[in-house]
Amino acid sequence: MNDKIYLSLPEQSGFEHKYVQKALDSNWITSGGPNVNDFENQLQSYFNDIPFIAALNSGTSAIHLALILLGIKTGDEVICQSMTFAASTNPILYQGAIPIFVDSESETWNICPEMMEIAIKDRIKKGKKPKAIIAVHLYGMPYKVDEVHAIADKYEIPVIEDSAEALGSQYKGKKCGTFGTFGILSFNGNKIITTSSGGALICNSSNLKEKAIFYATQSKDKASHYQHSEIGYNYRMSNICAGIGLGQIKMLDKNIEKRRDNHLFYKNILQPFKEVELFEAANDDFFSNYWLNAILIRADSKNEKREAFRLRLEEENIESRPLWKPMHLQPLFEKYPYYGNKVAEQLFETGLCLPSGSNLTMENKDRIEKVITSFFN
Numbered sequence: 001m002n003d004k005i006y007l008s009l010p011e012q013s014g015f016e017h018k019y020v021q022k023a024l025d026s027n028w029i030t031s032g033g034p035n036v037n038d039f040e041n042q043l044q045s046y047f048n049d050i051p052f053i054a055a056l057n058s059g060t061s062a063i064h065l066a067l068i069l070l071g072i073k074t075g076d077e078v079i080c081q082s083m084t085f086a087a088s089t090n091p092i093l094y095q096g097a098i099p100i101f102v103d104s105e106s107e108t109w110n111i112c113p114e115m116m117e118i119a120i121k122d123r124i125k126k127g128k129k130p131k132a133i134i135a136v137h138l139y140g141m142p143y144k145v146d147e148v149h150a151i152a153d154k155y156e157i158p159v160i161e162d163s164a165e166a167l168g169s170q171y172k173g174k175k176c177g178t179f180g181t182f183g184i185l186s187f188n189g190n191k192i193i194t195t196s197s198g199g200a201l202i203c204n205s206s207n208l209k210e211k212a213i214f215y216a217t218q219s220k221d222k223a224s225h226y227q228h229s230e231i232g233y234n235y236r237m238s239n240i241c242a243g244i245g246l247g248q249i250k251m252l253d254k255n256i257e258k259r260r261d262n263h264l265f266y267k268n269i270l271q272p273f274k275e276v277e278l279f280e281a282a283n284d285d286f287f288s289n290y291w292l293n294a295i296l297i298r299a300d301s302k303n304e305k306r307e308a309f310r311l312r313l314e315e316e317n318i319e320s321r322p323l324w325k326p327m328h329l330q331p332l333f334e335k336y337p338y339y340g341n342k343v344a345e346q347l348f349e350t351g352l353c354l355p356s357g358s359n360l361t362m363e364n365k366d367r368i369e370k371v372i373t374s375f376f377n
């Protein structure tokens with residue numbers, strides 16, 4: 001049997017050991033510390049020093065802290081893109097708040113601006129204005145930033161930008177993660193760079209960053225003893241994990257290039273097959289890191305060909321996976337309001353993610369190409 005080809009694996013630069021070793025040698029083996037500060041500084045300079053970035057232990061905790069900092073409480077309503085990973089929406093439930101799900105549009109697969117406005121108007125009519133919007137740059141593809149933020153501004157609703165999959169992506173030349181009141185990043189093992197587990201909250205002021213770190217380190221008031229007047233969390237990034245991050249961030253630009261090369265590889269080999277549609281940027285406003293490449297297979301009305309292709313890849317020991325199952329179809333979330341036209345459902349039924357790691361080899365690509373060519377010919 002050939003080696004398994006995975007969707008997205010970590011790739012090491014070789015410098016990770018040095019920074020992890022430094023943490024061990026200095027006995028700085030806890031949450032926070034010099035590696036964490038250095039990692040934050042390097043992230044901030046990657047974002048051109050405009051935002052203030054707090055390094056945390058996951059992207060999920062970053063979303064949770066964003067909701068807390070926006071004052072989201074029990075019974076509040078939060079609008080969220082339905083087509084996403086559950087980590088975008090679980091923190092809404094942590095706060096006892098109510099997710100209001102919105103469909104995707106078919107160009108970026110992200111939150112549909114028109115449907116979002118319909119949802120906002122209807123929630124207001126029903127008596128509650130949503131307190132926040134969580135919009136996601138799915139698979140690295142920026143959402144329609146201008147349209148979404150124009151509506152958010154019109155109704156004065158803050159946006160949390162879930163950039164977990166979109167580090168390095170840009171909209172109209174500006175980096176994703178910097179458009180919302182808060183942006184969040186993930187450094188989980190499957191993301192474009194990793195700290196094993198980790199995340200970050202992108203804030204637009206140093207006050208908010210400080211407040212985020214305050215909550216992330218158990219909300220300790222200023223006192224010589226441990227004094228607490230607010231709920232605290234243990235969400236800070238570990239100094240060991242940040243050491244891995246310092247090694248990883250060195251090759252962020254190269255990783256983006258490699259993932260974009262993977263995209264061109266798929267574009268090339270899929271071009272002859274009209275029943276397969278590769279997910280790609282609608283125009284030059286959208287610069288995707290192509291974290292994952294995805295295709296739609298619209299061959300038959302019952303959408304059976306997608307599953308047949310997935311099984312064919314599995315036989316060849318090549319991993320692929322259907323797109324995120326929309327949240328409004330999940331047993332956990334199906335009782336919450338949903339505004340949509342079945343765009344997300346259609347994507348879920350016909351879509352498939354393909355191996356897209358920065359460490360895909362030529363030999364891996366040859367194997368993938370052979371299966372694609374033989375299956376669709």
Ligand SMILES: *Cc1c(COP(=O)(O)O)cnc(C)c1O
Pocket residue numbers: 057058059060061084085087088136162164165185186187188197198199
């Ligand atoms: C990975 C991911 C997250 C959460 O990140 P973790 O670091 O795994 O907690 C949130 N949203 C999306 C869309 C993701 O893909």
